[in-house]
């Protein structure tokens with residue numbers, strides 16, 4: 001074989017120079033999320049610890065799963081089914097997706113009125129837990145992941161998310177609703193049967209308020225939506241891109257808090273998930289399934305969470321806030337450092353994560 005010099009290629013530099021040519025490859029690196037202000041430490045060397053990537057699937061299958069078709073009597077009556085039932089016997093027809101009140105709600109709909117404490121109300125005084133908590137059962141068959149749904153069930157599910165958000169937005173006592181999924185035991189699911197939840201609250205969560213504030217400040221400075229800019233930048237650079245379609249983009253964010261964290265956004269500016277069209281939901285459901293299948297191909301039975309960040313209910317359609325889905329595979333766990341500092345240690349750079357799970361040829 002010809003030496004590098006003979007072949008016309010420069011000789012490989014000495015080892016130390018080679019390391020310097022790839023900055024931060026193995027050194028820790030700080031990155032800040034422009035939205036939350038949170039810091040992330042990309043600590044790649046920590047990935048070498050062998051236990052870091054052992055996902056422990058936890059099966060919690062019950063003998064009589066209350067979410068399986070035929071067991072509707074074990075749950076409260078449905079508030080909506082997809083496709084819609086022709087009559088009031090919604091639970092008896094061949095539903096594909098079913099929305100029910102949560103049997104063990106985190107908030108209650110019949111909370112007493114908030115007492116009038118005046119302007120100097122003690123912030124430590126408890127507020128009554130008014131809210132709405134519903135479950136979206138995403139399949140009549142017993143499956144554990146959104147990736148295993150039929151394309152039709154996936155579309156119905158995303159439509160159900162939209163309809164429930166629209167419905168809760170009409171309740172003037174609610175300020176916000178978070179749609180989220182806990183998948184598999186390690187993702188916090190108490191039942192294996194694939195489902196999502198929606199919790200409507202009388203307060204806008206602090207995480208969303210921080211995003212809104214950062215996005216508003218960015219807009220004041222740059223007359224641009226920070227999310228639209230992020231979409232353009234990720235498409236241009238393509239180093240953290242996971243997948244893209246005509247209307248959506250999926251990428252590992254620059255300051256990923258977790259290994260293989262993925263965000264999905266509409267390419268066009270859109271402040272509210274509730275305004276998504278049926279065409280949007282068709283495309284998004286396919287994209288979400290592809291991304292999840294790619295994750296599960298690399299990490300079998302991986303537990304995960306995703307949630308939708310959309311605008312608060314009482315807001316006009318902002319030109320600076322852009323709805324999005326955040327997806328977190330539960331490969332590593334948070335521990336004392338994260339809880340104590342609000343700063344995350346991520347052993348996998350988002351550029352490396354994206355190249356591993358990238359989906360091409362959509």
Ligand SMILES: [Zn+2]
Pocket residue numbers: 065066067068141142143193
């Ligand atoms: Zn089931």
Ligand SMILES: [Zn+2]
Pocket residue numbers: 225226227228229268269270319320321322
């Ligand atoms: Zn935007």
